[in-house]
Amino acid sequence: MLNALRPRSWKVWIIGTLLMILAILTKVFHWDERALLWWQEHNTSSDQRAETIWLPGYTAIIQAKPLADLEHAETSDIAYNPATGSLFIVTGKKPLLVEVSLTGDILRRIPITGLSNPEGVVVLGGGHMGIVDERKRTLALFDLDIYTESLGPQDFKFFDLGFADAGNKGFEGVAWDQRQQRLLFSKERDPAALFSLSSDGTNILGTLQGMDEHSHLMNDYSALSIDPRTGHTLVLSDESHLLLELDEEGRPVSFISLIGGLNGLSTSIPQAEGVAIxxxxxxYIVSEPNLFYVFKKSS
Structure with a gap:
């Protein structure tokens, strides 16, 4: 009789183990929340979708394009400049501000001194820009024009962002919210979090404020960008291989996976570090060490 029970005991043990593994994976990769958001997307009307970025409609049209001679500099973030119709990339290992075309061709390189670990770049308008230094936990504001050939300490106006104990898990993402006159920041992890800071586009006004978190779909926050049409925020996650859209109250609206075989990607984006719209x-997405991607909404 004992022998007859053993096969059933093994089956129960195997099923129990599989269920435990599934529960762990669901918690780690937030599959339950992704499924809920997918269901929400599925039930969103076409009129509602038209008022959002609506990421499920996007397809990669340029993927894994190498950015010339930046593999040793390591791309960290990307921002769109409407005044020039071009993109600006900041690199972390070898600090550079690099202007590129909308198809990922290098237009100019601007060496940076006085920053130790540039991780985020933002365009504020009127020739004003900013760079987040993760290691120093500072925001460096500066002016840029067509004649700028280099950037150094004398060009920066520094602002302390706090979190002295964050180490190399500090602020990575930064974006300019023109509508609400504020800067948004993302702390990478431990814990991953979003913050806002009032600004007039040239100076910091007030203090850093934590933002309400309505989504826990991601393990880390690599970068941010604000859609100028809707005011919605794009949040990029390297570890979770996701790009997420949040509305102006921070609620999740839509998302896409950055895994190969989905959304026009032949292979997964290896280490997504920056996003711009x-x-x-x-x-536009950049990945370490020097890969460039473009996504467009399909008709």
Missing amino acids: DEAGTV
């Missing part, structure tokens, strides 16, 4: 809704 222009006034036409085109999305």
Whole structure:
């Protein structure tokens, strides 16, 4: 009789183990929340979708394009500049501000001194820009024009962002919210969090404020960008291989996976570090060490 029970005991043990593994994976990768958001997307009307970025409609049209001679500099973030119709990339290992075309061709390189670990870049308008230094936990504001050939300490106006104990898990993402006159920041992890800071586009006004978190779909926050058409925020996650859209109250609206075989990607984006969106809704992503991607909404 004992022998007859053993096969059933093994089956129960195997099923129990599989269920435990599934529960762990669901918690780690947030499959339950992704499924809920997918269901929400599925039940969103076409009129409601038209008022959002609506990421499920996007397809990669340029993927894994190498950015010339930046593999040793390591791309960290990307921002769109409507005044020039070009993109600006900041690199972390070898600090550079690099202007590139909308198809990922290098236009100019600007060496940076006085920053130790540039991780985020933002365009504020009127020739004003900013760079987040993760290691120093500072925001460096500066002016840029067509004649700028280099950037150094004398060009920066520094602002302390706090979190002295964050180490190399500090602020990575930064974006300019023109509508609400504020800067948004993302702390990478431990814990991953979003913050806002009032600004007039040239100076910091007030103090850093934590933002309500309505989504826990991601393990980390690599980068941010604000859609100028809707005011919605794009949040990029390297570890979760996701790009997420949040509305102006921070609620999740839509998302896409950055895994190969989905959304036009032949292979997964290896280490997504920066995201930008222009006034036409085109999305740009950079990945370490030097890969460039473009996503457009399909008709």
